[in-house]
Amino acid sequence: MSSKVVGILGGGQLGRMFAAAASLLNVKTVILDVGDDAPAKQVLNSPHINGSFKDPSFIQQLAEKVDVLTVEIEHVDVDALRKLRESHPQVEIHPSPETIGIIQDKYRQKLHLQVHLGGANAPLGLFQQIDVTPDDIKRVAAELGLPLMLKRRTLAYDGRGNYVLRSSEPRDITAAIQFLCPNGGGKGELYAEKWVPFIKELAVMVVRGRDGNVASYPAVETVHKDSICHLVWAPFRTANVEQDPFIRANVQRIAQEAIKSFTGAGVFGVELFLLASGEILINEIAPRPHNSGHYTIEACESSQFDNHLRAILGLPLGSTKIKVGAAGMLNILGSNRLIQPQPSKVSFSSDPLIDKLTHVALSTPGATPHLYGKAQSRKGRKMGHITVVGVSDAEVGERMAGLLSALADFEHPTTDSESSSALSSYRPHLHGQSHPHPLISIIMGSDSDLPTMLPAAQILQKHFPSVPFEVTLVSAHRTPLRLVAFAKGAAERGVKVIIAGAGGAAHLPGMVASMTALPVVGVPIDSKSVAGGGGGLSGVDAMWSILQMPRGIPVAAVAINNSTNAALLAVRILSAGNPELVREMEVYQKGLGEEVDRKIGVLGDIGWGNYGKSKI
Amino acid sequence: MSSKVVGILGGGQLGRMFAAAASLLNVKTVILDVGDDAPAKQVLNSPHINGSFKDPSFIQQLAEKVDVLTVEIEHVDVDALRKLRESHPQVEIHPSPETIGIIQDKYRQKLHLQVHLGGANAPLGLFQQIDVTPDDIKRVAAELGLPLMLKRRTLAYDGRGNYVLRSSEPRDITAAIQFLCPNGGGKGELYAEKWVPFIKELAVMVVRGRDGNVASYPAVETVHKDSICHLVWAPFRTANVEQDPFIRANVQRIAQEAIKSFTGAGVFGVELFLLASGEILINEIAPRPHNSGHYTIEACESSQFDNHLRAILGLPLGSTKIKVGAAGMLNILGSNRLIQPQPSKVSFSSDPLIDKLTHVALSTPGATPHLYGKAQSRKGRKMGHITVVGVSDAEVGERMAGLLSALADFEHPTTDSESSSALSSYRPHLHGQSHPHPLISIIMGSDSDLPTMLPAAQILQKHFPSVPFEVTLVSAHRTPLRLVAFAKGAAERGVKVIIAGAGGAAHLPGMVASMTALPVVGVPIDSKSVAGGGGGLSGVDAMWSILQMPRGIPVAAVAINNSTNAALLAVRILSAGNPELVREMEVYQKGLGEEVDRKIGVLGDIGWGNYGKSKI
Incomplete structure (x- = not known):
């Protein structure tokens, strides 16, 4: 048993999960809440306190038994905690009663954050205290705009104590006041927040x-x-x-x-x-x-x-x-x-x-x-x-x-x-569509490269349906800023491998690699095979561009036009994070061998002389 | 609360961890063990039974309270469980009393496995029942060899009830009997196992x-x-x-x-x-x-x-x-x-x-x-x-x-x-040594390739010290069976990426890739740069071999001789399983940019005319 005993105000699910964590370290926990069967009490066979965590006398009783006191809910009696600090100086209270006091009053919370996080530059929407009068609410609605978020300062959670005022019509304002302050209400009860159009x-x-x-x-x-x-x-x-x-x-x-x-x-x-x-x-x-x-x-x-x-x-x-x-x-x-x-x-x-x-x-x-x-x-x-x-x-x-x-x-x-x-x-991956949460991103400079890159998407969809991927266009020379945004953001979007196809000067793979830390697989494309492409170099031009990257910025080159291998390489790369894919790739490779076995059989059965003639 | 209640014979650590798992599903658990503070009882606030799980009357008492009965220890009274099945047919017992009965007697356990797993071909060492007499033990020692493992059939765990007999000297045999059967012993008490020289x-x-x-x-x-x-x-x-x-x-x-x-x-x-x-x-x-x-x-x-x-x-x-x-x-x-x-x-x-x-x-x-x-x-x-x-x-x-x-x-x-x-x-990675648990395996056909491949190891050690790697030789043409063993076993050893350097015909990367599902990075080596190497093709020979892999078996090619980029690519690949490496690679890339910034400064300071002359 640990030398320290922890007391918790509140015995709900948070207390229950906290108590389970404390049990791992054999730290004794005492719960203060009403009843003997509160969720947190069920997972602890120790003498708890049956009483309200809002009642100062029960808090005193809890303090007698513990070394550290904490809360699973912020709606507690802060004054009682402050007094406890005087009567039981040996009991630590975390977080501090001051912190709980600030946070349990949402308006004070906002003021505190405003002061400590840069004043007018603090990352906060506009907010204002209001009187619970139709006039004052109307004034604030004019100032902060509609819809206006009206909130109770205290005892509000899970949306309770919040009201979205959508017009300044007197009857709407009256409805808001009745909802938030059914027993009337004073100056300190509500505050208003400018509506935040979050995405x-x-x-x-x-x-x-x-x-x-x-x-x-x-x-x-x-x-x-x-x-x-x-x-x-x-x-x-x-x-x-x-x-x-x-x-x-x-x-x-x-x-x-x-x-x-x-x-x-x-x-x-x-x-x-x-x-x-x-x-x-x-x-x-x-x-x-x-x-x-x-x-x-x-x-x-x-x-x-x-x-x-x-x-x-x-x-x-x-x-x-x-x-x-x-x-x-x-x-x-x-x-x-x-x-x-x-x-x-x-x-x-x-x-x-x-x-x-x-x-x-x-x-x-x-x-x-x-x-x-x-x-x-x-x-x-x-x-x-x-x-x-x-x-x-x-x-x-x-x-x-x-x-x-x-x-x-x-x-x-x-x-x-x-x-x-x-x-x-x-949703599961739709056939022929990019997955919204891709691990592999297949990009190319132009839709004219798509026929060369399509086999990459096709082999993924056919043999590795569990691997989510996307297919899109990013042109190094025509959309350079999209290139930057794509490369800088790929890892944050959850992408793990990028496959970039490019012909001719073939800058796309290397430029992407220079702005991401993810592995980039480059597919050299023979521009001749692309509509309107130049060429005569059979893709060797693109191959050298993709292969001969300077020391420091690697690109993984595959054979010219071989986007299939780029996709297979990407799956192998993903196996570093998902060993399951090693098994899946082994199955695929076994299939390649079996296909050759089949042809060996045909070659033996019909003879080499007839092999090319029959439809195999 | 779940509609089913589970009873456990035994309230130790296994019961404690089981009870914690049951709590997640809100399944009620009743523990039978002596005392009120057994480990499992501490994490459950429910009425447990204070009594021995070996006592049939307490087992009956437990059965009254539960729908399913299980054990955290196999040394239980199987007869009592069997009788329970008659007196309380509605209570399920898992595993079955028969299973517990077989397993709690290690000799019966072996016999059972022998019968069910292929008789003489069962994956079991040789074993025999013995009488607790010096003569019989001597006979079995002669038959199964020394050292001989003597075991109590029941109530043995954590090595208790086991004795390693190292000679057939009468006093050693007497010591064994005294250790295992301090109160004498009968026919059914011990059995012997042939010593297994396990690794x-x-x-x-x-x-x-x-x-x-x-x-x-x-x-x-x-x-x-x-x-x-x-x-x-x-x-x-x-x-x-x-x-x-x-x-x-x-x-x-x-x-x-x-x-x-x-x-x-x-x-x-x-x-x-x-x-x-x-x-x-x-x-x-x-x-x-x-x-x-x-x-x-x-x-x-x-x-x-x-x-x-x-x-x-x-x-x-x-x-x-x-x-x-x-x-x-x-x-x-x-x-x-x-x-x-x-x-x-x-x-x-x-x-x-x-x-x-x-x-x-x-x-x-x-x-x-x-x-x-x-x-x-x-x-x-x-x-x-x-x-x-x-x-x-x-x-x-x-x-x-x-x-x-x-x-x-x-x-x-x-x-x-x-x-x-x-x-x-x-141990942490020793400088200049292969790590015993590598994620990256750097291989090459010959030690003459080492000077070209060394920068891979060096950049890993310098910039990515958290990444464990090994360096070894695997020759496609001179050690083809080692090639097979290496490629087939790499994933099972925990390797996630293979870097293979090769010159000339450069078969190593492709052949490894054909026998593993892991990603293989190929470094084409200019054989001219290798002692005794042929060449005149500047590594282009190796480059084509590594690059132009057939559809189905990908190799990731990097620039000729650029083992540095192979290592950096391998680190990027590992980030698919360890997002931390994305941050580390970003730091490395930032360093590359800063190095250029420094040179920009020098170029500005001393002018382009003096740049090549001064030591920068």
Whole structure:
């Protein structure tokens, strides 16, 4: 048993996963929450405290038993924690009551970030405090524009306490006030945010040590549904050639800077908006492990819960590196239906949606369901989640697709749903189409090169259907800026190998190689074979251009016009990250041998004299 | 809560890890073991049974509470389980009492395997039942040879109940009898095994569904110390060019066949011996999750505990795929020292060895310590384990090295230890030496090619010290069988990219590519530059041989003599499995640009007229 005991305010799913991480290190954890069967209490056989974590007397009782105190929820009594520091100076509180106090009031949180992250230049949308009066709201709506986001300063989460005001009509404003402040409301209750026209929501989990050092997990993309976290894709990838390739690094840097500005140790969830311009704005911060970081349990070298424990105990922070190719997470929310479980089969819940998703997850390779053990399922309640890992975004997407289909079937048995639109970019590879999450990018300078490059796409589609690829045009001489954007952004889009076909001066492969760290395979194209091509050099011109790269910038050259071999080489390259492909390539090679065996048979059967004449 | 409740006989570390896996699915587990604080009971807040799992009345009591019953230890009362099947027909028992009965008696286990795995051809060493008399032991020693392995048929594990008889001297035989049967002994108590001169110990975890289908995790190498599992390396890799590249597949096949022969569901641990000849013999089977499979918690798509739960509940089996590049596991055994923990720091145990190893693990990226929560540490007792994951065997080895050093320091502060010998093959890359666990293999036909190929090794060592590589000779024309062995075995040794340099006819890269599925980079060598080389073709001869490979078998050609670019291409290829290398390559490329910037400065400063004259 560790010499330190940790107390947690709150015994929900975050406490449950935290307690499981603490159990690995045999660190004793005491939970303060109402009841004996809270999710976190189920996974610990120790004397917990049955009481509200909002009640100062119970917090005092908890402090008697522990060395370090932390929270799984920010809506706690900060004054009680501050007083605790006087009455129990030996108990450390992480993160600090001051940090929790700032963060639990979203307006103070924004002010704090504004002060610490560069004032007017801070990565924040415009925001303003408001009085809860129709006049003041109308004034702010005129100032910040419509739609206007009205938010409660405290006790708001999962979209509760938020209201989107779409007009300044008095009855709309009245409706907003009634929704947000059903009992009236005073000056300090609400604030307003200028509407942010984001294209994506991102999140970064940051861990802050007691020494103030921070480390962050990769930025992830989050998808919300009805303002509740629905899906997480990790790591975040830029989606197209034009998108700024440095978004992920910028997001991580902004999130780390934000968390450095607070005091106390622990894991923080930073939610951000990505705008079409590439601008990044901080949305909100949570002073605790966060739903968008659950994937770290299966996908990272140390989980967010492990790191929260390490941070608050003053232990070395764990590696935040992602250890798999890609990961996804789907929240399991309760439905409004209940069934009687059949005793004959294994049932995981009396909520048929939870049971269904769990069973589908158990049939999905790489999927790990987590059920939180909450006694009652309710519509929209977070009842569990499913993490999916895989070698690539494409594999994770395909594995997730079955889960999302099951969800869509349940919610809208006959029509398209939000889920299927969330899924659309993760559909299995359509015949003859570029995959939205390619590992191989096949590029060429002109559509006139396509006939020479097509065999690359064809052999991938036929023999290696699990390998996602794209085919597009990038011309070194006619679209030089697209060349730069393509090369600089390829790795951030998740591409692992680039195949570039080029004839004549054949600059494309070498120029791409000079601006990416990915392996580039060059296919020398005989321009004669290309409509309108020059030539007479049989592709030897392009061959020398592609082959004789200067020391420092390698290109992998294949035989002239042999785009088939370029594709096969790319698959071999991918096997460095997916040993499964070694087996698949061995099967392909065995097939080549068998084809020769067949011809040996024919040659023996009909004789060499007849071989060329018969149709073989 | 799941509709099914699982009961476990035994509440040790296996039960603890199983219970944690069950908690993820919210499956209720009831533990039968003595005391209220057994390791498994600590991670479950449910009414357990305080009693011996060997006591039939407690087993009956457990059966009243559960739907499925399983074991974390095979030394249970099989008759009691059989009777349970009559008294509680609704309770399923997995694996079946018959299977447990066969396996818990090692002699019956061997007989069973012999019958089901091909009789005299079964992958088993010779074994015989013996009477516990000096005469009979002498007779068997004469028959099977010395040294002779004497084993208790039942209740033996971790080397307990085993005795190595090294001579047929009466006093040695008497000592053996006294050790194994201190209270005398009858006919059924012992059996003998012919000594197996193994070169490695391997293990495979196999999961058997209720339908009899099996799936297996990758074969792993196990290292024992004092007959107790010390280290696990996953996956098992063949160690040198000459070793049969199909060992891993054969081992998995043999293990699966063995487990198919039993009845009932669950995870089984199969321990095997690898002989110098490549022959594989089954050593022992455990009818439960096994120490050699703990690494699966962090390293595989579903853990052995998750799969045990799935199997016994009749759910779909989980993916057994390894999701990281490589993994290792170190057992934490108790020492014979105790200290008073210092209240000022976080201490994990009053056993200083456990505390030390845990702290070192917390400072090691990719390491996850598991402490089992056993009340008392004793010398040799399994108190916990540490799993280490990484992108490659080399990275796992380096991460493990710090743990093994700490262990060696503790055990033998001043001298070399067993641990450091276990560690020797995982030392960091020595300057100028091949790494024992290479990701890149640099080969050439002759040592006369070495001056041309050396820059490849040098740039790797200088700019990419984390990338392990080897340099060796493989001649297509002078060592054609070594060529075959090298190419066929490279992937199984863990190599991810091959760089092959060749001049003249330059068959090496293409022939290697035809017998491996790995990417092969070919460096055309100008034979003129090689001592005694022919030439006059400036390497163009070799270039065409390497470049113009037939459709189906790709080689990645780089510029003539440019082995530097071959190495840089290999690093880019490895980034498909290790995104970290993208960052490292970007740094290298930035350096190339900065070098040009410097020269631009000099050219501006001293003018073009003086540039060639001054020393730059």
